[in-house]
Amino acid sequence: MSKTIPRATVRSAPRTQVPRGLGRRLFVVVYFMLLLLPIYWMINMSLKPNREILGGLTFYPHELTFDNYRTIFTDPTWYMGYVNSLIYVGMNTVMSLLIALPAAYAFSRFHFLGANHLFFWLLTNRMAPAAVFLLPFFQLYQNIGLYDTHLAVALAHLLFNVPLAVWILEGFMSGVPREIDETAAVDGYSFPRFFLTIFLPLIRSGIGVTAFFCFMFSWVELLLARTLTSVAAKPIAATMTRTVSASGMDWGLLAAAGVLTIIPGALVIYFVRNHIAKGFALGRV
Template sequence: MSRRIIFYAYLVCLMLPLYWLINLSFKANVEISTTMTLWPAVPTLSNYAVIFTAPEWFDGFRFSLTYVALNTIISISVALPAAYAFSRYSFLGDKHLFFWLLTNRMAPAAVFALPYFNLYSSIGLFDTVWAVALAHCIFNVPLAVWILEGFMSGVPREIDETARIDGYSFPRFFIKIFIPLIASGIGVAAFFCFMFSWVELLLARTLTNSKAISSIMTRTVSASGIDWGLLAAAGVLTLIPGALVIWFVRNHIAKGFALGRV
């Protein structure tokens, strides 16, 4: 029984800061700065109204979600064949290559911010969704390869050989037989790619001219101080895509972690 208490205490601790954010988002700034109330005394939607009536907020969300989606698609589609190669073959330099890929997951984004700006400006992609989508590949592709390789190693080799004997060509085998077998692995990898691309700020801000939602949020800071209510409302809205993704994979979270490279 005490186990349940610890578990629920942990969940409450997780929820409190989130609750406070939601609470503040429904308060007017006057109420925020003058009184301390556990729930909004005068609930207001004015903070949300500001966001929904200003096109740059909407564009910011659309821009961010576009590069996240693009990044997830690119990462998974290049990682699939590579993960297959790592799980099935040993080839010249495979272990070094694998570690080199992982090192990129480890490289601090702060190190790359300025060179990325130079690089993507020089190829004319600065301030486009492609710049951010491609830049985020540096940490998502290695991660996707790592996760998918774990799932693929769980599929017996005999399946590959049987398919070959049955006359399947490699691309047909890969798409028709192999991919359905590791569908849950692709789901897990996509979940992680989405997650890390959505939460990243530094590169997204460096590579765009205040288009990503994270940089638009800095607009709540003005000469007259910070607009707390607006900041909280924007924060709540950025939680929604993540919450939706979790809701869709809720039955697979535990399974996903268990079946992956865990």
């Protein structure tokens, strides 16, 4: 691989190092400021009463209030939205991992009939336009009696999370040398015991990263989650449409609910940050 480094650029004349770090740091700081600006604005708004929001532009809450948050934490129709979302997202993440792990192992270790086609087919399931597929989904889950359950949403989200999980895990698994499998077999480990006690700990990072992506895509998806539920498993994103009432938009409440949807995800990324930094090997591509 090192042959790709051009030899022609060798010039041993000493060059003074331009402080490249400064421009780079400035770029990062500006990027983060632009990134955080809309979020800052939403947090700012969530701490104001509607009177102040509509009264004029203020850069920090002059009439600081936590009423918007209090409403959400005391009204079951609000906080149950978060609980419902967390339940089906959690179920989906666990199911995606359990289903994808053996398949990713198969893709990374074996040639089998139709492997490449199967892989592309899995990927195509992310591409179905939701608008028309919603009605068949609704009919399907109603016919099997799962409509308005957490399980229905978790199962439906497998459609796009399982292919992604297989894709990411397969990359990590391909980075583990095959000799380890063979040595374990020689040492008399059965396959399940080898897989659980030796192989899985080796790809811890991969499992962390995969769990993060599954959590993320399930947490942010709205159309399917809203279509497959009505009351008992209604996700928070659907509850948020309630803030449009006869008296106009309740902007403060909407902003507070929005702020609260960021927190679970931020916690998850905090826990997997080191695994992400370790990198994906992504062997297939």
